[in-house]
Amino acid sequence: MKISVLTIFPEMFRGFEEEPVIRRAILKGAVQIEYIDVRPFAGGSFRHIDDSTFGGGAGMVLRCAPVLKALETVRESGSFTAALTPAGEKYDQLMARELAQKEHLILLCGHYEGFDQRILSRADREISIGDYILTGGELAARVVMDSIIRLLEGSLRAESTAEESFENGLLEYPQYTRPADYCGEKVPEVLLSGDHEKVRKWRLKQSLALTLKRRPDLLEKRILTEEERELLSELIEEQQMISQTEQEQQILSETEKEEKPL
Ligand SMILES: C[S@@+](CC[C@H](N)C(=O)[O-])C[C@H]1O[C@@H](n2cnc3c(N)ncnc32)[C@H](O)[C@@H]1O
Numbered sequence: 004m005k006i007s008v009l010t011i012f013p014e015m016f017r018g019f020e021e022e023p024v025i026r027r028a029i030l031k032g033a034v035q036i037e038y039i040d041v042r043p044f045a046g047g048s049f050r051h052i053d054d055s056t057f058g059g060g061a062g063m064v065l066r067c068a069p070v071l072k073a074l075e076t077v078r079e080s081g082s083f084t085a086a087l088t089p090a091g092e093k094y095d096q097l098m099a100r101e102l103a104q105k106e107h108l109i110l111l112c113g114h115y116e117g118f119d120q121r122i123l124s125r126a127d128r129e130i131s132i133g134d135y136i137l138t139g140g141e142l143a144a145r146v147v148m149d150s151i152i153r154l155l156e157g158s159l160r161a162e163s164t165a166e167e168s169f170e171n172g173l174l175e176y177p178q179y180t181r182p183a184d185y186c187g188e189k190v191p192e193v194l195l196s197g198d199h200e201k202v203r204k205w206r207l208k209q210s211l212a213l214t215l216k217r218r219p220d221l222l223e224k225r226i227l228t229e230e231e232r233e234l235l236s237e238l239i240e241e242q243q244m245i246s247q248t249e250q251e252q253q254i255l256s257e258t259e260k261e262e263k264p265l
Contacts, residue, residue, distance in 0.1 A: 004034050004035070004103070004105065004107070004151075004155060005034070005036075005037070005106070005108070006034060006035070006037070006107075006109075006110065006148055006151075007036075007038075007039060007077040007107070007108070007109045007110070008036070008037070008038045008039065008109075008110045008112065008144050008148075009039045009041050009070065009073050009074060009077070009110065009111050009112060010038060010039070010040065010041060010112040010139075010141055010144070011040070011041050011042050011052055011065075011114055012112075012114070012139060012141055013039075013040045015139070015141035015145075016038055016141065016144075016145065019036075019145055019148070022149075024152070024159060025148075025149070025152055027157070027158060028152045028153075028155055028157055028158040031158075032157070033152070033155040033156060033157035033158055034152050034155055034158075036148070037077070039073050039076070039077060041065075041069050041070055041073045042069070044068070044072040044076075045066070045069040046068075046069075051066070052066060052069055053065055053066060053114075053115050054066050060116075061116075062115055062116035063115045064115060064117055064118060064119050065113060065114060065115065065117070065118050065119060065122065066119060067119045067121050067122055070111065070118065070119075070122045071122060071125065074109065074111070074122075074125065077109055078109060079107060081106045081107055082106075082107040082108075082109050083102070083105045083108050083109065083127050083128070084109040084111065084125065084126045084127050084128075085102070085109070085110055085111070085126060085129070085130050086110075086111040086113070086122065086126040086129050086130070087110060087111065087112055087113060087129075087130055087131075087132070087143040087144055088113055088117060088118065088129045088130070088131060088140070089131050089135075089137075090129065090131065091128070091130040092128065092129065092130060093131055093133070094130050094131060094132045094133075094146070094150075095169065096150070096169035096170060097169075098130070099147070099150040099151050100154060102147070102151050103151045103154040103155060108151070110140075110144040110147060111126060112139055112140030112141050112143070113139065113140045114138070114139040114140065130143070130147065131143075132146050132147065169221075172221055172225045173210040173211065173213075173214045173221065173225070174210060174213045174214045174217060174218060174221070175210060175213075176205075176206040176207070176209035176210045176213070177209055177213075179191075183195060191205065193205045204230075204234075207230070207231065207234060208237070208238065211231060211234050211238060212238050215235065215238060222235075
């Protein structure tokens, strides 16, 4: 796969390729990355890359000509162009998998108040990495590249990514390493048991519990297996028992307070 990043701040990608997984992917030929500095495409002695917006308003937008000229130097027939913008489709693991299939991905990084709309209309997709505003698209492009590259053959072992959060529609279960007892905080007994089936079931239940607590929206989208349905009912029952006990304790302590002589 080839990734071309169009940016006016190529220096913001310094160090990206030093990270071991990314470096391995590059060395194994799984990915080739190029950074295109858009500024020289602006021409003129001042190389104005941005201009004020028609209709008035604060801030400057990236001009069409330099960005589109830069784009034309890298775009080929099989290229897929994605512009990083907060108004884009929300990025997720599914989109990462989809983009990882592309032969040539071009990432357009915006800056200042963003792009002239005519740049965006030439992109195949607009991507947002979340509901917040960054100063520029460079960090967003790093996020997108990182999440894609680790999925490419040659970057990581397939098992390393298969069980990660979002991969199977659930958040990942908690993980522990040595020591088994850290300052009195012990690793759950089942993980030391050597019983693979028990470990698998415990992990699945933990994944379901965490997803239920933090991302119930993921469960709504998921087609649950019989086992998952059973574990979820167990979890919901356990939760109901906990909240019932908490309520009883609260009533008890309030009664005790009321009964105490003044
Ligand atoms: C300050 S932002 C522009 C925000 C724009 N005026 C708006 O309100 O949508 C400058 C650039 O940062 C990038 N950017 C900022 N937030 C982003 C996000 N959540 N996802 C992807 N790119 C983002 C985009 O490339 C954008 O053009």
